[in-house]
Amino acid sequence: MNLLLDEIARATARLADAGAASPRADAEELAAAVHRVNRSELHSVPDNAFDALFWEYVARREAGEPLQHITGRAFFRYLELKVGPGVFVPRPETEVMAGWVLETLRDMDVRDPLVVDLGTGSGAIALSVALEAPRARVHAVEKDPTAFVHATRNVEELDERGRVRLHLDDFATALTELNGTVDLVVSNPPYIPMSEWEYVPRDVRDHDPADALWGGGDDGLDAIRRVESAARRLLRPGGHVAVEHSDLQGNGVYWIFAEENGWRDVRNRRDLTNRDRFVTARYGTD
Template identity: 50%
Template sequence: MSSEAPAPTVRTLRDATAAVLARAGVPDPEVDAELLVGHVLGVSRGRVQALAVMGEEVSADDAARLREYTERRAAREPLQHITGVAPFRSLELAVGPGVFVPRPETEQVAQFAIDALRAVPSPEPVAVDLGTGSGAIAIALATEVPHARVFAVENSPEAFVWARGNIEASGATNLRAVFIDLADALPELDGTVDVVISNPPYVPDDAIPRDPEVRLHDPAAALYGGPDGLDVVRIISGVARRLLRPGGTLVLEHGELQGAQIRDLLTADGWRSAATQRDLTTRDRATTAVR
């Protein structure tokens, strides 16, 4: 009789991984478990579910790799840092230490800018993404509005490396990354831009995020925006007024409790039609305004 233990299966490893992640307090442990198994096996989450039903066995090497990834995720390292990729709309972006991980709620914010850009009657509308981070918003604009010219501005050397790599991988020839302080961005475009969008740091300095993934791993410069969270928003308001043509659109992502403050700030700066937009969870998520 053989004394060898049976080979682990996709189902047993997925379930064991989910149990470890649940004990560690990871949100959606079943989802993350399937994504980690898929990353190890090089297959989609849907394929993981199919292999679990089929009783597919997993090699000892793959099982060991999964245990390592599970320990890292249980320690609340972001899933996207472990897999190296973050989904955003139709994109897969490379991410890791030094760059803000794009969030699902920003996909809807990008849609506001895409809609505004598509509505411009010019044959080559111009958009600027201030503080592009991984390049997520800028790449979405450039690939989904391919007749536009898009500029991705970033002032963090670490984030700029990620943005430039993602832009190159996207193949978008209508998109240029620019390394410069936001306040000094693109004077050559003054008065000619149709849409400015930004997902700036907007967390007040004393409002430490609850999630360890955010608190410990997202760059502080991409999170904190001064005592009231709006220091960078104030800069962007001025820069966007300089860049945009009359009638151009500003789209700003922000926290769910900041809409009224930002509408007041923009109106005081001379913006018209400041309006706060909700995300798919009905939380205030972005404010738009017209130059």
């Protein structure tokens, strides 16, 4: 049997004992990163090419360090993003919201839609829009300087058409020059209430940046309230917004986008596990 596959089996057992949620996938991804191959190519690594760095990576994962911090990469839709300490690691759940954004842009009767991503983090959503809706112009806002460095690197490497403009700013007050002109606003803001601290997985609460996790307020929804206010300022009449939340916050976020503030067609939408994951709405009466 292939030596690397044997070692992956041993690593899987160790990671399972350490409580990793997906020990086999983690072991394979660590091996692929060390040996610079895709996971589907692991069987092709010859025995004499086995790199013992793999076991250093496994030990770091056993200790609770996020997989993506160890490998330095995260996958989101069709992108391979550079990530690391200081930037929120994009999750698969957010891919569903990005998919809704892209479908909505395709349905718009707008030649070059203008999109704003509030709290872009690694740039995952903004870059997905730029890649998959190539006529879209995207402004991505991030206030954390460390996360902004990661976003800048990803944009420089992946935005071949130059469709994404990054802004180091607070999304509550950013881009006033675009007020009333934006076709779609999207955000995956912080939304976890501090009361949930003990229930958040250790590798998340100890390694993801605090400003990307804790939403503020007793309900964790203060950041989403700021997104609602910013979207109302930025959007043109008929423009759309999408904002992510936890699977327990759908009702609370629904009511933040109140009809008296101009919101129409407010809907809770579900992720691939059939749980409430993001709210969408249209601004204005047209």
